[in-house]
Amino acid sequence: MKTIKSVYMMTDLEGVAGVDDWDPRHTDYGNEAKGVYERSEMQRLLTGEVNAAAEGLFKAGVREVLINDAHGAGRTILPEALIPGVRIARGRNRPSWLLGISRQFDALVQVGMHAMGYTPNACLAHSMSRGILYRANGREMGEMGMAALLAGQLGIPWVFTAGDLHACRESEAWAPGIVTAPVKEGLSDLCAIHLAPADARDLIRERIQEAVQKAGDIAPVTLQGAVTIEIQREEPWPAKLREGTERVDAFTVRYTGKHFWQAFHHATYGKPDMPLPE
Numbered sequence: 177m178k179t180i181k182s183v184y185m186m187t188d189l190e191g192v193a194g195v196d197d198w199d200p201r202h203t204d205y206g207n208e209a210k211g212v213y214e215r216s217e218m219q220r221l222l223t224g225e226v227n228a229a230a231e232g233l234f235k236a237g238v239r240e241v242l243i244n245d246a247h248g249a250g251r252t253i254l255p256e257a258l259i260p261g262v263r264i265a266r267g268r269n270r271p272s273w274l275l276g277i278s279r280q281f282d283a284l285v286q287v288g289m290h291a292m293g294y295t296p297n298a299c300l301a302h303s304m305s306r307g308i309l310y311r312a313n314g315r316e317m318g319e320m321g322m323a324a325l326l327a328g329q330l331g332i333p334w335v336f337t338a339g340d341l342h343a344c345r346e347s348e349a350w351a352p353g354i355v356t357a358p359v360k361e362g363l364s365d366l367c368a369i370h371l372a373p374a375d376a377r378d379l380i381r382e383r384i385q386e387a388v389q390k391a392g393d394i395a396p397v398t399l400q401g402a403v404t405i406e407i408q409r410e411e412p413w414p415a416k417l418r419e420g421t422e423r424v425d426a427f428t429v430r431y432t433g434k435h436f437w438q439a440f441h442h443a444t445y446g447k448p449d450m451p452l453p454e
């Protein structure tokens with residue numbers, strides 16, 4: 177069995193226990209006391225779950241943990257509250273989505289995860305933004321699936337998810353054998369039953385250790401051969417589209433690549449030639 181020494185941790189905000197509304201940073205009250213209060217509470221809740229995951233990983237013998245602060249703002253985790261030993265990739269003007277990913281990582285874990293857009297009853301479900309649906313070779317995928325397929329392209333298995341119960345179910349459909357920590361159960365887009373944050377952190381710390389033990393039995397998530405990504409919106413796409421974009425109909429565009437890595441960077445960053453990392 178392969179020992180898991182180096183782990184890549186993808187993070188998001190909407191799947192964290194205690195969070196059941198959108199990040200207020202873009203609301204009209206984002207800069208007022210209410211917005212600042214709500215956002216700092218969300219930041220503490222996310223940071224607590226990230227730390228619990230890192231503690232579990234270190235306890236399981238992992239030596240290196242790189243955390244991707246991937247929620248929209250790129251600055252949601254509180255760096256000074258992180259436990260020692262981790263590194264964090266954060267900030268704006270990001271050259272790619274999975275900052276710092278490379279073949280040297282042995283496993284992918286995802287913390288704070290929400291289900292893909294249009295999942296019934298899931299809390300804060302969306303795919304990159306609201307009102308959008310992604311498909312890869314015809315299969316609907318959310319953000320977790322995208323991260324898993326990018327890591328899978330490098331041979332890295334996705335072994336753990338913490339988040340909404342609906343996100344955990346979605347992970348299990350992509351990665352048989354994956355270990356999950358449902359920290360809340362979405363009842364609608366803006367409503368959930370949450371574990372107390374202390375209990376959510378305990379669950380994550382425990383289950384992620386189990387995931388490290390099982391990692392050798394979990395296959396990377398991959399798509400064979402050429403990959404087509406379709407993006408369907410509720411709003412029609414504008415008349416002028418980026419070069420290389422194929423219009424399927426008013427609401428759907430399509431990008432093709434020789435593999436998922438290429439199709440994804442074509443579709444999301446306009447960079448079909450972004451090289452696969454070493």
Ligand SMILES: [Zn+2]
Pocket residue numbers: 188189190290304319
């Ligand atoms: Zn997200």
